[in-house]
Amino acid sequence: MALKALVGDPTFRSLRLGPRLSSDVNRKIPSAFLVAGEKQRTIYSANYTQNLPGTSVRTEGSPDSGDIAVDEAYHYLGATYDFFWKVFNRNSIDDEGMPLNGTVHFGQDYANAFWDGQRMVFGDGDNELFNRFTISIDVIAHELTHGVTEDETQLLYSSQSGALNESISDVFGSLVKQYALNQTAEEADWLIGAGLFTDKVQGTNGRAAALRSMKEPGTAYDDPVLGKDPQPGHMNDFVNTFEDNGGVHINSGIPNRAFYFTAINLGGYAWEKAGRIWYETLRDSRLKPNAKFQRFAELTLENAKRFGAEEAVRNAWAQVGILPYNESIDYSI
């Protein structure tokens, strides 16, 4: 009960300086008529072009369309909305009931999914290496979480702040999947994008390939065409690169693994404490757009205090080579 009350605590939220997301997004229903906890999904089809948003093919409350990409996008966006609402009392991407708009069938053989600042967009994959990008619930939740992050902190999409941005999307992507499957931290596979690759892509250690492993970064795939999963799991292996916006999808392995260790250290359902600590950190007004791993770790430790989880969090960051000394936080900022 006390934890639930804390989640709704607007103390830090009201201190935010950044712009809100929803101002440039058209609402179908005026917000005054929306009830918190009621989602408003619209799925569009780009009809194999790259024109956005495409044509509307499924709206809130309508039955399954029979188009698997449309229906997966609808259901998994719904599951993600429900997760944020039920676990964190967050009302959609902007916490003000922002409509969830997803576009499927984007481009030709398009092997990607992205957040464009207003909507989530999914390709059908090339069917050589990639299946359709709506196939994995954590991929859909990952994209929606980019919207949440943009609304809360605008973490710069480059280098360490960009890797934090990516990691936060992986953390909540994985939590949405675990919540949907009712899995504890010990039971979860901690993979991102399991099922997204076709059978042609080679995994490691006898496992099917996935995009990333939060538990063991660098082991998700090892394939002649794709190459080897380049993610590090420790600061000793941090990758300095100009590629990938300064390695945002590469070095995210380090904070991903810190979250995994936190969840394992605390045990039980990862969303209950570990997820809540990360969520409160994301909402913390002291988290600046140019934050690096060290600062993020310090703030997770600060937020862990409320949940009696400092030791679990400190230990987790130490295991990836980051020592978040609490006393280094400048509370005057």
Added chain:
Amino acid sequence: MKIYFKPEGGFGYFPGLNKPLELNSETLPLEEASHLKQLVQEASFFNLPNQPSQPVRGADKKQYIIKVEDKEREHWVQFTDTEVNPPLQKLVNYLNSKQKK
């Protein structure tokens, strides 16, 4: 005509899919070289702006850099998937398919 192509970004970083590609029309089969030149021409490549005028928003978008050298001319463009330009997308689709081989 020489073309340099570098895809980047996307939902993940896959080393094998982010390698730069260089094509020289003089070393391609005649028919393919002609197809490539046509794609460049249809995209009005040399008239495209180097970069989008608006800052790129969002996350996980793919980005592409294409540079073309043709006789005395040389031009490069950098853009993302949300660039609405079907002829340019056709050129990217062709280069993507070559890059994967």
